[in-house]
Amino acid sequence: MLNVIDRYAKEHHYKIHPTKTEIIDCSKRKSSYSWTMGGKVVKTSDCSEHLGIKRTDGKEHNFNIKERIQTARRTKYALMGSGVHEKLPKRDIWKEEIKEKVNQYWNAQLKSEARNKTSLKNMNIENLEIGKTAQVWNLQNQPRLELRKAIIKARMMTGAYILQSDKHKFTHFVAEPLCQLCNTENEDIIHMVTSCPVLSTIREKYYVEMKMEILDNIDPIKWNTFCCNKMEITQLILDCNNFKETLNISSELMTKIEEKCRNLLFQLHAKRIEVLDALNNK
Numbered sequence: 001m002l003n004v005i006d007r008y009a010k011e012h013h014y015k016i017h018p019t020k021t022e023i024i025d026c027s028k029r030k031s032s033y034s035w036t037m038g039g040k041v042v043k044t045s046d047c048s049e050h051l052g053i054k055r056t057d058g059k060e061h062n063f064n065i066k067e068r069i070q071t072a073r074r075t076k077y078a079l080m081g082s083g084v085h086e087k088l089p090k091r092d093i094w095k096e097e098i099k100e101k102v103n104q105y106w107n108a109q110l111k112s113e114a115r116n117k118t119s120l121k122n123m124n125i126e127n128l129e130i131g132k133t134a135q136v137w138n139l140q141n142q143p144r145l146e147l148r149k150a151i152i153k154a155r156m157m158t159g160a161y162i163l164q165s166d167k168h169k170f171t172h173f174v175a176e177p178l179c180q181l182c183n184t185e186n187e188d189i190i191h192m193v194t195s196c197p198v199l200s201t202i203r204e205k206y207y208v209e210m211k212m213e214i215l216d217n218i219d220p221i222k223w224n225t226f227c228c229n230k231m232e233i234t235q236l237i238l239d240c241n242n243f244k245e246t247l248n249i250s251s252e253l254m255t256k257i258e259e260k261c262r263n264l265l266f267q268l269h270a271k272r273i274e275v276l277d278a279l280n281n282k
């Protein structure tokens with residue numbers, strides 16, 4: 001048998017290691033037979049390791065499982081922080097700690113990826129947190145319509161709401177970027193939210209409501225300083241977290257502004273769709 005292996009190895013141009021090769025005698029009555037392969041003596045042994053697994057003449061499974069468990073214990077111990085060794089924390093504390101570390105890791109990943117996405121430029125990335133509901137989805141006890149509004153808002157704030165200028169880019173400049181509603185400017189999110197004259201009636205009505213909510217609670221000087229151009233106003237409407245610090249907005253006020261902005265964007269969207277449908281059905 002050994003000579004067959006040796007011949008096969010020669011035919012296929014590989015070598016069987018002369019000293020690493022060992023024979024394990026699995027018979028009940030151990031013999032003192034001298035094994036040879038290609039004329040060389042192959043030593044016999046009770047236990048040998050092959051591909052990291054111990055091979056013995058019996059019960060090798062028990063042996064390997066025991067060894068694997070020992071390795072796992074050592075690995076787990078090595079992964080613990082040095083302060084944890086002396087006394088293991090209770091299960092719930094341990095779970096909480098692991099959850100926190102995992103969230104920390106994914107938070108960093110999420111933010112670093114999000115910072116490189118131009119489609120997310122109107123969104124406050126620093127405020128995102130794994131395990132915490134994003135403000136746009138904070139809709140506890142809200143009617144179903146509010147969820148529909150939030151979906152539109154989320155699409156707009158993440159650049160997934162397709163406007164004419166996006167179609168222009170996606171069709172490799174085949175589609176016109178010009179706003180189909182007013183034909184005066186390219187239709188991007190700033191145009192839709194702050195400028196399109198066709199949407200002005202809707203905009204004025206709901207924008208004033210939102211602005212009043214802010215000015216009732218915040219110093220107008222701050223408003224005029226930090227929210228004075230179309231881009232800043234768009235960013236505020238899309239994600240009021242962008243101005244949480246500069247305008248010093250409380251959490252309670254934030255919820256109210258979010259609701260007003262959600263409504264404003266939804267009304268603009270509804271009017272836009274209505275006008276576009278009317279144009280397409282002409």
Ligand SMILES: [Zn+2]
Nearest residue numbers: 179181182196
């Ligand atoms: Zn327009």
